[in-house]
Amino acid sequence: MAFLWFNLALFFELFASGGFIVYLIKQEKWVFRCSYWILIVGFICHTIFLGYRYYYLGAAPVLNFRSALSFFSWSIICVYLVFQLKFRLMVLGSFIAPFAAFLMTISSAMPSMQGPVKFMFKSLWLTVHVGTIFIGNGLFSVAFLAAIMYLVQEHQIKHKRLGAIYSRLPSLATMDAINYYSIFCGFPFLTVGMITGSIYAQCVLGTYWQWDPKEVWSLITWLFYAALLHERLAVGWQGRKAAIMSIVCFCILIFTFVGASLWLGGYHSFKSLEAQAF
Amino acid sequence: MKIISIGMNHETAPVELRECIATEPGNTARALASMRDVECIREGFFLSTCNRVEALVATENAAEAKRSMTSLISVLGDIPQEGFSSCLYTFEDTDAVRHIFRVASSLDSMVVGEPQILGQIKGAYAQAAREKVSGVILNRLMHRAFHVAKRVRTGTGICESAVSISFAAVELAKKIFHILEGKNVLLIGAGEMAELAARHLMVQGVSSMAVANRTFDRAVKMAELLKARAVSFEEIGSQLLEADIVVTSTASAEYIITYDQVKSSLRRRRRRPLFIIDIAVPRDVQPEVNNLENVYVYNIDDLKGVIELNMANRQQEAVKAERIVEEEVLKFEKWLKTLAVVPTISSLRDKAKSIVQSELKKSRSAMGELTSAQEEAIQTLTLSIAEKVLNDPILCLKRKSAGGALNTYLDVTRKLFNLDRYNGDT
Numbered sequence: 001m002a003f004l005w006f007n008l009a010l011f012f013e014l015f016a017s018g019g020f021i022v023y024l025i026k027q028e029k030w031v032f033r034c035s036y037w038i039l040i041v042g043f044i045c046h047t048i049f050l051g052y053r054y055y056y057l058g059a060a061p062v063l064n065f066r067s068a069l070s071f072f073s074w075s076i077i078c079v080y081l082v083f084q085l086k087f088r089l090m091v092l093g094s095f096i097a098p099f100a101a102f103l104m105t106i107s108s109a110m111p112s113m114q115g116p117v118k119f120m121f122k123s124l125w126l127t128v129h130v131g132t133i134f135i136g137n138g139l140f141s142v143a144f145l146a147a148i149m150y151l152v153q154e155h156q157i158k159h160k161r162l163g164a165i166y167s168r169l170p171s172l173a174t175m176d177a178i179n180y181y182s183i184f185c186g187f188p189f190l191t192v193g194m195i196t197g198s199i200y201a202q203c204v205l206g207t208y209w210q211w212d213p214k215e216v217w218s219l220i221t222w223l224f225y226a227a228l229l230h231e232r233l234a235v236g237w238q239g240r241k242a243a244i245m246s247i248v249c250f251c252i253l254i255f256t257f258v259g260a261s262l263w264l265g266g267y268h269s270f271k272s273l274e275a276q277a278f
Numbered sequence: 279m280k281i282i283s284i285g286m287n288h289e290t291a292p293v294e295l296r297e298c299i300a301t302e303p304g305n306t307a308r309a310l311a312s313m314r315d316v317e318c319i320r321e322g323f324f325l326s327t328c329n330r331v332e333a334l335v336a337t338e339n340a341a342e343a344k345r346s347m348t349s350l351i352s353v354l355g356d357i358p359q360e361g362f363s364s365c366l367y368t369f370e371d372t373d374a375v376r377h378i379f380r381v382a383s384s385l386d387s388m389v390v391g392e393p394q395i396l397g398q399i400k401g402a403y404a405q406a407a408r409e410k411v412s413g414v415i416l417n418r419l420m421h422r423a424f425h426v427a428k429r430v431r432t433g434t435g436i437c438e439s440a441v442s443i444s445f446a447a448v449e450l451a452k453k454i455f456h457i458l459e460g461k462n463v464l465l466i467g468a469g470e471m472a473e474l475a476a477r478h479l480m481v482q483g484v485s486s487m488a489v490a491n492r493t494f495d496r497a498v499k500m501a502e503l504l505k506a507r508a509v510s511f512e513e514i515g516s517q518l519l520e521a522d523i524v525v526t527s528t529a530s531a532e533y534i535i536t537y538d539q540v541k542s543s544l545r546r547r548r549r550r551p552l553f554i555i556d557i558a559v560p561r562d563v564q565p566e567v568n569n570l571e572n573v574y575v576y577n578i579d580d581l582k583g584v585i586e587l588n589m590a591n592r593q594q595e596a597v598k599a600e601r602i603v604e605e606e607v608l609k610f611e612k613w614l615k616t617l618a619v620v621p622t623i624s625s626l627r628d629k630a631k632s633i634v635q636s637e638l639k640k641s642r643s644a645m646g647e648l649t650s651a652q653e654e655a656i657q658t659l660t661l662s663i664a665e666k667v668l669n670d671p672i673l674c675l676k677r678k679s680a681g682g683a684l685n686t687y688l689d690v691t692r693k694l695f696n697l698d699r700y701n702g703d704t
Contacts, residue, residue: 157453158568160580162587166453167439172551173456236548239572 012042075138133193139186214268439588467528
């Protein structure tokens with residue numbers, strides 16, 4: 001049952017990504033509209049899948065790499081759909097949808113989890129912790145993609161290459177605004193996610209903080225984003241430097257998400273999450 | 279009925295010839311009036327702009343119409359016919375339709391895709407329609423031409439990209455700042471080009487404008503023209519802190535804006551993007567300024583490069599536009615052909631109607647007293663019988679109107695129903 005919804009979501013998201021790429025090349029509005037609605041259908045399937053898994057496990061479905069990636073992809077699409085309402089920037093989908101579909105494809109190649117989850121994961125704190133962190137991650141992904149688009153467009157304008165790429169990408173100010181806006185919104189989510197995480201740790205492990213590798217790396221990520229936000233607000237960083245910095249921040253975020261969970265061990269690692277499930 | 283188009287444009291005629299006709303105001307009215315007077319011209323349309331003269335007529339007698347149009351142009355421009363007949367082009371029927379569609383869609387313009395021509399054609403058509411010189415065919419043709427122009431404009435990128443220096447600069451500014459509302463502009467140098475660029479920027483809603491010039495007098499004059507502030511040449515450094523867009527156009531031999539100057543202002547500008555348009559030759563801005571963060575310098579050659587690129591794009595889009603024109607020409611031809619069926623169909627209907635009336639008159643006395651409702655019923659009955667009988671032949675004719683065998687069908691119909699000898703008074 002869950003498998004079916006997962007595959008439907010994967011199929012529609014891939015299909016929509018294809019459409020968005022065709023839109024980027026052909027610049028036909030109806031292609032965008034079709035892809036947009038296909039993406040919404042994919043998103044609905046994805047939501048049903050997550051809801052079903054949540055109901056089935058009784059805990060947030062992020063306990064192994066497969067489901068964490070799928071949840072990541074879901075939150076990116078979620079953020080994109082909200083952003084589309086605000087910015088109405090059609091070209092954004094051509095970058096975000098393929099990225100989300102890419103994560104979803106990796107997710108589909110991972111082994112799925114069997115067996116029941118440990119009782120300690122069935123806590124509302126965990127759900128809030130994971131939910132806020134992932135929405136934050138989704139926002140940071142959008143910021144990352146906007147930064148890449150910014151740098152590409154900036155390069156075109158700076159070097160006077162005003163061809164097909166130049167005409168398809170939006171203005172520098174727009175992409176800078178999206179980058180700023182998504183980091184500005186993503187940062188509180190990350191903060192709340194970390195706080196609820198430590199409250200949850202106090203509830204089930206008896207300590208707020210125990211220098212787990214993922215905790216440390218999350219803190220580093222948080223500090224980097226805090227620095228970027230500070231520079232933007234206080235020093236007036238914008239444009240190229242802010243874009244590069246947000247790409248650096250996102251790389252650290254991805255390392256925290258993938259590296260710390262897979263290789264560095266600790267109780268956050270998927271190995272330990274899954275091992276405890278048996 | 280034939281559609282004939284006679285005219286000259288920027289390619290066929292030199293400017294000395296075109297201006298003879300274009301400069302005279304009221305020429306269009308005179309042309310339309312004389313078109314009405316010519317016997318063989320059924321409908322007419324006359325357009326005269328600085329780049330072209332177009333006369334479009336619907337006529338039964340093509341040769342005669344051409345002759346009178348040529349002499350009309352010669353009278354209007356006060357030029358002997360031998361002087362310009364080699365500069366004229368003449369199109370007939372399909373070619374004339376295609377020509378007017380291309381003109382309206384700005385495919386025949388000097389700058390392909392320029393938008394003014396459509397407005398000019400609309401104006402000229404409104405005049406022709408007002409003076410009732412245009413009729414069924416030209417009304418339809420011109421409305422189709424407007425439709426084609428709209429399709430071309432929305433369906434292709436032919437009007438999209440800028441092809442003048444100042445437009446290209448505004449477009450670039452938009453790609454950097456997204457909206458220009460609330461931006462500050464600094465003009466250095468009070469030349470004509472700078473003024474043009476400034477006007478384009480003002481249309482976009484920039485919030486303030488400052489003008490600096492070596493001779494302060496001219497700066498003040500220009501500032502008055504543009505409703506801007508005049509600042510002295512020494513203030514440029516401090517003005518750089520405020521400005522978002524700088525346009526330089528001085529005749530100065532050395533750089534007005536240097537690398538160090540801009541670099542030192544960056545921090546105090548809080549790294550806001552700065553767009554510098556340098557249309558001066560020799561250049562006013564040190565080229566290295568472009569290497570600074572969030573600073574973009576475009577000189578005259580860069581802008582010319584943009585325009586050339588856009589021109590090439592337009593040429594590519596023009597191919598798409600020609601296809602649209604071709605489609606619409608085919609549609610119009612189809613309509614024209616149905617027009618050929620119209621007289622036959624209407625005389626067919628007329629004949630049936632008059633037969634019905636005369637037969638009714640004959641039989642009326644035998645029917646005795648009738649109420650008005652009964653009378654009406656008999657009228658309707660007889661007429662609808664006649665119409666039902668004719669319905670299939672008429673439909674058949676309409677269907678055949680697009681095919682090649684139309685004339686045979688028309689001929690047979692006229693013979694079968696004896697339409698040519700029938701004059702409505704049998």
